[in-house]
Amino acid sequence: MSGFLTEPAPVAERPPVQVDAEVAAARPVGAYVELTLAAPEIARAAEPGQFVAFAVGGPTSAMLLRRSIAIAGTAGGRVTVVVAPHGVGSTWLAGLRAGDRVDVVGPLGRPFPLPPPGTPALLVGGGYGAAALVGLAARLRAQGSPVAAVAGAADTDRLCSVAELGELAEVTVTTDDGSAGRRGWVTDATAGLLGAAGIVYACGPMAMLRAVADQATAAGLPSYVAVEEAMACGIGVCMTCVLPVVGADGRTRFSRSCTEGPVFGGDRVRFADVGALPADVVGADAMGVVLS
Amino acid sequence: MSTCLGTVEIPSPVLTASGCSAFGRELAPFNDLTALGAVVTKSVQLRPRSGRPTPRMAETPSGMLNSIGLQGPGIDGLLADELPWLAARGARALVSIAGARVADFAELATRLRDVPGVLGIEVNISCPNVESRGEVFACDPVAARDVVAAVREAADPAQPVYAKLSPDVTDIVAVARSVTDAGADGLSMINTLLGLVIDSDTMRPVLGGVTGGLSGPAIRPVALRCVWQVHQTLPDVPILGMGGIASGLDALQFVLAGASAVSVGTVVFHDPSAPARVHAELAQALAARGFAGLSDAVGYAHR
Numbered sequence: 001m002s003g004f005l006t007e008p009a010p011v012a013e014r015p016p017v018q019v020d021a022e023v024a025a026a027r028p029v030g031a032y033v034e035l036t037l038a039a040p041e042i043a044r045a046a047e048p049g050q051f052v053a054f055a056v057g058g059p060t061s062a063m064l065l066r067r068s069i070a071i072a073g074t075a076g077g078r079v080t081v082v083v084a085p086h087g088v089g090s091t092w093l094a095g096l097r098a099g100d101r102v103d104v105v106g107p108l109g110r111p112f113p114l115p116p117p118g119t120p121a122l123l124v125g126g127g128y129g130a131a132a133l134v135g136l137a138a139r140l141r142a143q144g145s146p147v148a149a150v151a152g153a154a155d156t157d158r159l160c161s162v163a164e165l166g167e168l169a170e171v172t173v174t175t176d177d178g179s180a181g182r183r184g185w186v187t188d189a190t191a192g193l194l195g196a197a198g199i200v201y202a203c204g205p206m207a208m209l210r211a212v213a214d215q216a217t218a219a220g221l222p223s224y225v226a227v228e229e230a231m232a233c234g235i236g237v238c239m240t241c242v243l244p245v246v247g248a249d250g251r252t253r254f255s256r257s258c259t260e261g262p263v264f265g266g267d268r269v270r271f272a273d274v275g276a277l278p279a280d281v282v283g284a285d286a287m288g289v290v291l292s
Numbered sequence: 293m294s295t296c297l298g299t300v301e302i303p304s305p306v307l308t309a310s311g312c313s314a315f316g317r318e319l320a321p322f323n324d325l326t327a328l329g330a331v332v333t334k335s336v337q338l339r340p341r342s343g344r345p346t347p348r349m350a351e352t353p354s355g356m357l358n359s360i361g362l363q364g365p366g367i368d369g370l371l372a373d374e375l376p377w378l379a380a381r382g383a384r385a386l387v388s389i390a391g392a393r394v395a396d397f398a399e400l401a402t403r404l405r406d407v408p409g410v411l412g413i414e415v416n417i418s419c420p421n422v423e424s425r426g427e428v429f430a431c432d433p434v435a436a437r438d439v440v441a442a443v444r445e446a447a448d449p450a451q452p453v454y455a456k457l458s459p460d461v462t463d464i465v466a467v468a469r470s471v472t473d474a475g476a477d478g479l480s481m482i483n484t485l486l487g488l489v490i491d492s493d494t495m496r497p498v499l500g501g502v503t504g505g506l507s508g509p510a511i512r513p514v515a516l517r518c519v520w521q522v523h524q525t526l527p528d529v530p531i532l533g534m535g536g537i538a539s540g541l542d543a544l545q546f547v548l549a550g551a552s553a554v555s556v557g558t559v560v561f562h563d564p565s566a567p568a569r570v571h572a573e574l575a576q577a578l579a580a581r582g583f584a585g586l587s588d589a590v591g592y593a594h595r
Contacts, residue, residue: 015321018565055562062354064508064562089351105564232349232356233561236318239311239334239360240349254342254363259318275500276345283342287361 005222006265008248009110014045016108016235023100024078030157032128033083033094040077042106048135049226049263052081052106053234056089063089065232068258070203071107072131072161079106082131082160108234109262112136112224114143115199122197123149123169124186124212126204130161132226133203137168148172148193152186152208155179187211194219202226202266206274213266223266229257244270244281253282293575295329295553295586297412298452298477298530302329302384302553305586306543306571309534309557310335310388310414310456311360312507313567315374322564325383327571329553333374335390335416338399340366345500350489355508355536356558357487359501362390362419367403379409386454390416393423394435394442401447412452414532415443415476418483430458430483433470444475454532456480457522459514468522468529478530479522480555482515508558512536516549523550523591538566540573547574547586548593 025036042052053066067089073080085094096102115121121140123133130151137147147169153159156179165171172189173181182189186204190212194200200216200223202209209225216223232238236259245255246268255261270278279289295305307329313319316331325331343363350357365373370387378385387410389400397415404410417429417436429435440455447453455471457464459482468479484505489498497503515535523531533551537543538559546554554574559566583589 018322018563062509063351064354064356064558065349065351066561103563230347230349232351232358233564235322235564237312237314237564238349238358238561239314239343239363240346240358242343242346242348242363274346277342281342283340283363283366286337286339286341286366287344289342 004246004265005217005220005267006224008265008268009113009224009263012047012050012107012109012111016106017041018103018105020101021104023096023098023102026097029082030159031084032160033085034072034080035083035093035096036078036080037102037104038077039079039104042104043074043077043079046071046074046079046107047111048139049112049132050107050109051234051262052079052104053108053231054093055103056092066105066234067093068108068231068234070132070226071135073134082128084128105234109258110260112201112226112263114139115145117143118145119198120146120196122190122193122200123147124190124200124202124204125149125151125161126186126208127153127158128160129204129228130165133201134161134164136201137165141168148196150174150186150189150193152189187215190215194221197221199223200266206271209266210271213269213271217267224263225266225269226262227257227264227269228262231258234258244273244278246270251282252278252280293571293586296530297330297386297454297532297553300411300452302411303327304329304571305553306567306574307386307532307553307555308332308560308567309555310416312557312560316378316383319560319564319567323568325378325381328383328567330384330386330411331378332386332414332555333370333388334364335362335388336364336367336370336400337362337390338367338396340364340369347498347500350498350504352487352489352506353510355506355510357489357499357504357506359499359504361501367400371403371407375407375409383409384411385409386412386414388414388416390419392419393421394438397439398442398446401443404451405448410451412454413443413447414454414456414480415440416456418456418458428458430467431461433467436467437470437474440471440476441474452477454478454480456483457518458483459518460486464518465521465525468526472526472529478532480532480534481522482518482535485511485514507536509536509538512542516545519546519551520549524594527591537570540570540577543570543574544577544589547589548591550591550594552586552590
């Protein structure tokens with residue numbers, strides 16, 4: 001069927017595990033903190049695009065909900081994530097130090113599907129979202145795909161993983177305030193790079209994902225976006241992290257960002273309808289929403 | 293640690309809670325589903341439901357507010373995909389059913405007759421009754437009775453029917469008496485409490501559905517009070533206790549108040565292996581207090 005440029009991302013091969021992990025290292029990186037965890041079971045199973053879910057606040061915490069963060073790297077039995085402190089839970093995570101322990105579940109979610117070997121890829125990261133693309137860049141390079149990358153952020157401090165991506169790809173940097181790279185949005189840079197690409201990957205804020213996916217689709221390119229939705233559990237049971245996404249059968253469902261994502265075909269996410277209940281979503285009729 | 297739901301024996305008094313473990317599959321990497329008392333499914337209705345728009349949740353002190361809107365595949369999807377998956381693995385399902393009118397509930401119960409792996413039915417009466425201007429069934433002892441009577445009559449006689457009560461009522465004992473008179477084999481207590489969170493930046497309610505159900509340890513004392521009051525008045529009615537249980541000692545409190553089994557709900561979001569952990573901790577807690585079995589501890593705090 002379809003007129004779609006992507007197929008839904010397949011599920012990961014290996015199931016998640018829950019571990020009490022020791023923090024091996026904690027390092028400030030601009031506005032963020034890079035946490036490295038000794039978690040060999042997770043490191044072994046993880047694939048690019050997947051995430052982990054942390055319990056926050058320690059054993060007596062009054063914060064019940066997990067904090068989900070994309071995996072930025074796995075090596076030597078360790079898992080790295082980039083924490084952006086904004087609320088109470090992420091600030092607690094960002095305050096962890098080497099030797100501390102934290103309960104973590106992973107790897108979770110569907111990985112980025114890979115294109116046929118050799119397909120040139122364009123990777124677009126916004127803020128700390130760029131961290132999730134490092135493992136993907138390595139995987140693509142290993143299969144012979146040329147990789148170009150764009151990393152953008154509001155300012156220098158909020159850029160992420162530029163050096164790591166630079167070892168694997170030609171990186172263009174953009175900042176809103178011009179404090180690093182070229183002034184402007186990632187989409188200003190991607191516009192000139194789409195012509196050489198065969199597939200586009202993106203991770204970052206929703207508005208950026210929408211803009212990049214729209215650009216790719218308009219250029220006739222498949223795109224995969226890793227979304228960041230608020231999740232209570234990360235494992236698929238709470239049903240809070242849903243987005244309207246068009247499935248393989250062409251029908252739109254409220255799909256869980258955790259188990260049916262976080263990687264979705266960029267042309268399958270109905271970005272304009274996030275936060276709404278369109279009448280053609282499967283089951284909307286039972287909610288009293290009718291097709292006009 | 294074995295106990296009964298109605299007349300059906302189950303190997304553990306620890307069950308999942310409706311709406312907190314989907315249909316069980318996602319918990320399989322973290323728990324032996326066959327060792328649980330049962331997987332209590334997300335409430336199923338006659339038709340597939342999209343659920344409400346996001347945002348659907350807000351974290352609150354020791355709890356959370358949710359407004360999912362009963363997203364689910366409908367009874368056809370449940371029968372085609374979810375229940376066979378559980379049955380193939382030997383897991384038991386306590387199927388939560390929900391509807392907008394009495395006939396919906398009865399039809400759902402009929403569809404669940406003789407279905408392999410279905411241990412029983414939990415009747416989610418915390419839904420608006422379209423035949424009574426949207427008043428929630430659980431808040432009206434007469435409407436609650438009508439639903440439970442219709443389900444008990446339509447359901448497989450071998451399947452116990454548990455009525456799930458809302459704490460948002462003036463007199464929960466009156467509702468409990470009404471539904472047990474109507475034939476409920478047991479009571480699930482409690483459902484969430486209605487709550488609200490306002491975003492101080494946007495100055496609007498956080499949830500797309502405005503209000504939501506409050507769950508988690510924040511509601512545990514309310515739940516325990518409900519179990520206590522109902523067991524005191526109706527000591528022979530089995531109670532499946534729930535509301536903020538996060539540990540074996542929490543579960544023990546519910547047992548001592550009168551519950552013969554417990555559901556662990558919101559804690560699963562925090563700790564996906566909580567059902568197995570709570571089982572182990574409860575067993576240890578009972579043994580440490582010299583109880584030979586669970587049944588000796590049920591209602592002990594009243595004696």
